[in-house]
Amino acid sequence: MNPELADEAPAPAPIRRLQESLINRIAAGEIIHRPASALKELLENSLDAGATTIRVTVKDGGLKFLQIQDNGCGIRQSDLPILAERFTTSKLSTFSDLSKLTTYGFRGEALASISHVAHLSVVTKTRTSACAYKVHYSDGKLVPAQRGQSEEPKPCAGNDGTTITIENLFFNAPTRLSALRNTSEEYARILDVLTKYAIHNSKVSFTCKKAGSPSPDLSTPSASTxxxxxxxxxxxxxxxxxxxxxxxxxxxxxxxxxxxxxxxxxxxxxxxxxxxxxxxxxxxxxxxxxxxxxxxxxxxxxxxxxxxxxxxxxxxxxxxxxxxxxxxxxxxxxxxxxxxxxxxxxxxxxxxxxxQSRVFEYQTLLTGGIETSSQRNDKKRKDVPTETQTANDEDQENEHASGSGPKKIYSHHKVRTSLKDRTLDSMFPVANPSQIGKEPTDPDSEAQPQARSRDVKESECFLTSVNQLRNRTAKGKHKLLTEILEKHTFVGIVDVNRCLSLIQYSTKLYLVNHGALAEELFYQLGLRQFGDFSRLKLEPPPSLRVLVKIAVDAEEISEETTLSKSDIVDRIVETLQSRRSMLSEYFSLNISEDGFVQSLPLILRDYTPNLDKLPLFLMRLGPQVNWTSETDCFESFLRELAYFYVPGPIISDDPISTTTEQETDDDLAGSKAERWQIQHILFPAMRRYLAAPKSLLDRDVVQIASLPDLYKVFERC
Structure with a gap:
């Protein structure tokens, strides 16, 4: 061995015994990861105590305040001094007891771990005790409630059972605390844990609510199934x-x-x-x-x-x-x-x-019309829907009728299945918005960039109002129309200003109002991401008052109101400012204290709304959103947000055009970018996420051609 290298080698570090407080802090970090894990430990203790009613109260996702109250057997006064010490338990006495455990807890680490990372207090009463006792713990030991007082258990009023309160969780672990700043997510995890235990313990009544809230977010009866x-x-x-x-x-x-x-x-x-x-x-x-x-x-x-x-x-x-x-x-x-x-x-x-007994439903007519008796008789004989059967269904029927092999597919039954086939825009090349101003590329080329929207995951939300809106959307889904949009082939945009596009499904051609479809899509995507929106940052942030004033000045004031335009602006700004916290938490619409709009909710990645509509959007939030009812508030806000996201410019009432040549060029570039977004982002998103309601059939989706019917017309010529 080289002696020079030997001199440079580091000396072995001495092995030391860790301090007891550090050992306990490390152990606590392994067991208590977040408020939901602390609740799970306490919940299991309550169930072990034979509780039939468990109430949970939460503040700031459990980081500031987490309380669980049960009506179990309680804790004896003599056991309170060692209640929060490590490895103190009533479940084990010998090592052999590990092989026949029938309880949740057994190692005696839950309360000890909590006391090392939070302020822990316990109020408990047994059925034979004359009163309840209250104690406080820190680092596993009894501590006085206030400086100068005794740490011994203090008699107090209380019901049979135990109430455990955790305050300022992770107050001495700033790194862990900084990673858990999303209180909505932590509260959702708490509800998830309670929901799962409520399913398994259906005989126990569970209740969970936020501190100060009059109604619980989760409530189950006792003696259920x-x-x-x-x-x-x-x-x-x-x-x-x-x-x-x-x-x-x-x-x-x-x-x-x-x-x-x-x-x-x-x-x-x-x-x-x-x-x-x-x-x-x-x-x-x-x-x-x-x-x-x-x-x-x-x-x-x-x-x-x-x-x-x-x-x-x-x-x-x-x-x-x-x-x-x-x-x-x-x-x-x-x-x-x-x-x-x-x-x-x-x-x-x-x-x-x-x-084997699965039932399938189908829609016989798409856009209305009266079914004749002959059509009904034909349908009974064939036992398939006449208006919605595809070319493949017809071919299969012909095969069964004749008993022969597969027959030739005629031209009027052929369906386009490749997205590389020519569209209307292939005759008028439209490039990616980032390439506007450059030489147009071949739209059929493989090198043309295709925008692919990322998966839009559904947020976990336990608000009854939001779940009702989601269930209402799912229940109102029109199966056939949704299938058309899922399996359609995009043909082209007919008119950008009137929001008209052509799509093909099977052998039929449909004229659709992509604006109406987009509005419903953005509403459903907003509902899907409730409480977990990405943010569209505005830099520099514009003034809320200035934006609202721009929109109000452009509106005509009704003769029925006595308010001036400045009064209307003040009311709208005051309404939005007073609800800044709610708008930020649920919708990622951030408004600073000094009245600047810092960010907007981003509903669909790679899609940018027309920010010229921002003043109108903020102004409409004042009178159009029902701020007095939770369900109506969320629904009306998401409807206004969807309306803001719908593609298309603001329609001006001024018949006199004063645009310059440069402005016309800018409008042309914006129109190309908008066309690109509609084709490559909006319609693919509709395929994946839109649960189309039946109301769209009234005027927004119209069948204008059928390939077999067109062949019949030309055969007569």
Whole structure:
């Protein structure tokens, strides 16, 4: 070894024993990740105590205040001094007790961990105690409520059970606290934990609300059933398609197990899988079981659809190792693969049995008209809808009728299936907006950039009003019109100013009002992203008052009002300023205290709204939004936001044109950019996300041609 290198080698550092406070702080960080994980630990303690009523109160997502109150057995006064010390528990006495655990908690780390990262107080009363006792903890030890007082438990009034209050969570962990600033997301996680436990413990009443709120965001009755709890918490759309399956195996005491499963049938198609897994009443996660159940649904649900599955598995405690994760969210058990296979085989058989009686609905007429008796008779004979059958359906009928092989597809039954076929715009080349002013490219070329909108994920929201609006949208979906938009081929834009475009579906050609379609699309996308919008930053931020004044000055004041234009501006600005916090939290519409519009909600990536409409949008928020009702407020605000996002310039009432040549060139460039956005961003987004309502059929979607009918006309010539 080179002696020179040996001299430069660092000396070994001494090994030291960590301080007790540092050890406890590290352990607390492993167990308490966020307010929802603290609530889960306390919730399990309440259930272990035999509680039948559990109330949770939250402030600022649980970071400032988190309280859980139960009517369980309570805690004895003599046990309070060591209640928050590490490894103090009533669930274990010897190591052998680990092999027969039937409770949630057993290691005695929950309250100890919380006391190291928050201010913890407990009020508890047993049924035999004459009064309740209140104590405060810090770093696992009793502390006085105020300086100079005794830390001993103080008698106080209280009901049977325990009330645990956590204040200023992570006050001494600034890094962890800074990563949890989104209080809406933390509150959603808390509701998610409570929802899952309320499903499994349907005999227990759960309530959760924000501090100061008059009504709870989650409330379940006691003595309910699992099916009723699922209906209350996840909606009737899941409950009506719910199946119940029981799977069990009785070999001997060590290998016997049983499971109860509630799963949706093939008619339910959710946007993402909801999977609740309880093993011996403990909420856990298992990627292997979840993946196996997903594979069961792969063959029976269309691509992109997902099921709801609640699985409660009971295994002999001696076969389960629960001590494998600090938060107990994972467990290991014997014969896991064999049990998973048997459950999945049973579920697959149940779904196959259910799919034999699956009912399909269809729409016979698209845009109205009277069905004649001859058409009804023909339809009864063929047992298929006459107006909506495709060319392939007709060919298959001809094959069955003749008994021969596949026949030739005639020209009037051919359907365009390639997006590379010529469109109207291929005759008038339209480049990417970033290339306007450059040499136009070949629109059929592979090198032409295509805008692809990113996935728009549905935000987790537990507000009853928002869920009602989402359910209303899903219920009002017109199946055939939605299918037309999902599988259409874009033909071209007919008139930008009148918002008219042509699309093709099967052998039919439709004239659509893309403005009306876009308005409904943006409303649904806004509802989909409620509380989790991206931001469109305005730099420099314009003045709210100036923008509102521009719009008000352009309007004619009604003779019925006694307000002047300046009074109207003041009222609108005051209305929006007083609701800055709500607009920022739910819609990402940020208005500074000094009245500057800093950002707008970004509904669809790669799509930029016409900012000339911004003054009109802000002005309409004052009188057009119903600020007195929560549901109406959210709906009317999202409608106004969608109207702001609709493509198209502001229509001027001035018949005199004063545009210069330069302005005309700018308008032409803007028109090209708008056309590009409509074709390459709006219509692809409609394919993916628009649940088209029936109201669009009244005047916004009209069939103007049918290929077989056109051939009949030309055959007569």
């Amino acid at each position: 699992t099916r009723h709890a699922i209906k209350m918490l996840y909606g009737p759309s899941i409950e009506k398609d719910l199946l119940q399956v029981t799977v069990n195996e009785n070999k001997n005491n060590e290998e016997s197990w049983s499971s109860e499963v509630y799963l949706t049938n093939v008619n339910y198609q959710g946007k993402k899988m909801i999977f609740l897994l309880f093993i011996n009443s403990r909420l856990v996660e298992s990627s292997r079981i979840k993946r196996a159940i997903e594979n069961v649904y792969t063959g029976v649900l269309p691509k992109g659809a997902a099921p709801f599955v609640y699985l409660s598995l009971r295994i002999d405690p001696q076969s389960v190792d629960v001590n494998v994760h600090p938060t107990k969210k994972e467990v290991h058990f014997l014969n896991e693969e064999e049990i998973t296979v048997q459950i999945c085989n049973t579920l697959q058989a149940k779904l196959a049995e259910q799919s």
